[in-house]
Amino acid sequence: MINVDYDEDRPWVEKYRPTSFAEIVSQNLAIYNLKNFVARKSMPHMIFTGPAGTGKTSTALIVAKAIIKDELYHRNVLELNASDTVRMSYVRNVIKSFVAQKMILDDNGLKIIILDEADNIPNQVQQALRRIIEKYSENVKFILLCNYINKIIDPIISRCAVFRFINLSKEKVIERLKYIVEKERLQIPKNVEENFYETLFFISGGDLRKAINTLQMAVALDLIENLNLNELLRISGFLDKTTMTNLIETVNKRNFESARLLIEELEKIDSRNLIRQINVNLDKFNIQEASYSQILSNFGDIDYKISQGADEKLQLIALLAIIMQNSN
Numbered sequence: 001m002i003n004v005d006y007d008e009d010r011p012w013v014e015k016y017r018p019t020s021f022a023e024i025v026s027q028n029l030a031i032y033n034l035k036n037f038v039a040r041k042s043m044p045h046m047i048f049t050g051p052a053g054t055g056k057t058s059t060a061l062i063v064a065k066a067i068i069k070d071e072l073y074h075r076n077v078l079e080l081n082a083s084d085t086v087r088m089s090y091v092r093n094v095i096k097s098f099v100a101q102k103m104i105l106d107d108n109g110l111k112i113i114i115l116d117e118a119d120n121i122p123n124q125v126q127q128a129l130r131r132i133i134e135k136y137s138e139n140v141k142f143i144l145l146c147n148y149i150n151k152i153i154d155p156i157i158s159r160c161a162v163f164r165f166i167n168l169s170k171e172k173v174i175e176r177l178k179y180i181v182e183k184e185r186l187q188i189p190k191n192v193e194e195n196f197y198e199t200l201f202f203i204s205g206g207d208l209r210k211a212i213n214t215l216q217m218a219v220a221l222d223l224i225e226n227l228n229l230n231e232l233l234r235i236s237g238f239l240d241k242t243t244m245t246n247l248i249e250t251v252n253k254r255n256f257e258s259a260r261l262l263i264e265e266l267e268k269i270d271s272r273n274l275i276r277q278i279n280v281n282l283d284k285f286n287i288q289e290a291s292y293s294q295i296l297s298n299f300g301d302i303d304y305k306i307s308q309g310a311d312e313k314l315q316l317i318a319l320l321a322i323i324m325q326n327s328n
């Protein structure tokens with residue numbers, strides 16, 4: 001008999017997406033409260049907010065599946081991703097026709113609209129959305145998902161129960177990765193095992209989706225058997241250990257020109273990645289004790305400036321200059 005694994009090509013983030021509350025890790029407070037709503041088969045409008053890869057979408061799907069019966073799910077649950085469909089007309093048409101559709105009444109008579117990446121919706125469209133939320137509140141419940149709740153307009157927030165999703169700890173991320181490794185029967189060489197998981201966690205920055213994707217990519221590229229962590233770092237857009245050490249030494253020698261050249265030469269590096277990498281290696285720089293906390297606080301500022309469109313390499317070079325100025 002031929003044993004075909006139909007799951008082979010499925011992204012692991014989908015294959016291992018939690019399907020029950022019990023599988024959602026770290027979000028105890030949110031899950032505790034959500035279970036209560038689900039037990040009563042009723043729910044308010046809700047906002048799930050928090051960093052990427054912390055379980056917001058998975059949890060929204062679990063809630064919807066628990067409240068709307070299987071056979072009605074496709075008719076009575078609408079999943080929309082706002083990142084690519086933010087136009088006013090789209091929200092109007094799709095959502096309005098969905099809410100206006102005759103309901104096949106379930107015992108609770110509810111429809112649910114899951115609006116992913118709701119913080120991408122322009123304010124004006126949010127205003128239109130708000131009117132829909134008000135008008136159909138009785139039968140239609142919204143679950144809005146976002147990274148930044150401050151991008152959601154107040155009149156919507158005030159109509160929703162807000163659930164905050166927190167970053168997963170290193171232990172939780174590694175635990176979930178180990179679970180997948182076991183299920184996929186991967187052989188991680190024992191001597192690098194710990195380092196491997198540490199590196200995956202570092203690359204993920206606490207985003208479990210990224211961690212799982214990186215693991216699957218490492219497998220797809222045959223990086224596991226002769227595990228090469230430097231290669232893993234490089235293909236994920238970080239400096240390998242040697243280059244990082246070089247950079248640290250150059251900065252410690254206070255050789256600004258060489259440091260600048262080193263940065264200029266990096267072609268495909270993502271500056272925000274590198275800034276994070278410098279951050280976690282900060283103890284290897286010869287920074288004066290008195291300046292340490294001030295430099296630490298610089299990282300957040302720089303990340304913010306880059307997110308607002310500042311030139312990435314300039315910010316990076318400025319950061320190195322500040323470190324040098326405050327080094328022994």
Ligand SMILES: Nc1ncnc2c1ncn2[C@@H]1O[C@H](COP(=O)(O)OP(=O)(O)O)[C@@H](O)[C@H]1O
Pocket residue numbers: 012013014016017018023024025026027051052053054055056057058059168176208209212
């Ligand atoms: N809290 C969590 N518990 C278990 N798995 C998680 C959790 N957060 C994320 N994941 C994993 O990461 C993937 C992405 O999760 P997702 O729910 O889409 O996150 P978000 O919507 O917050 O970006 C899921 O497939 C799941 O495997």
Ligand SMILES: [Mg+2]
Pocket residue numbers: 053056057058116145
């Ligand atoms: Mg999501």
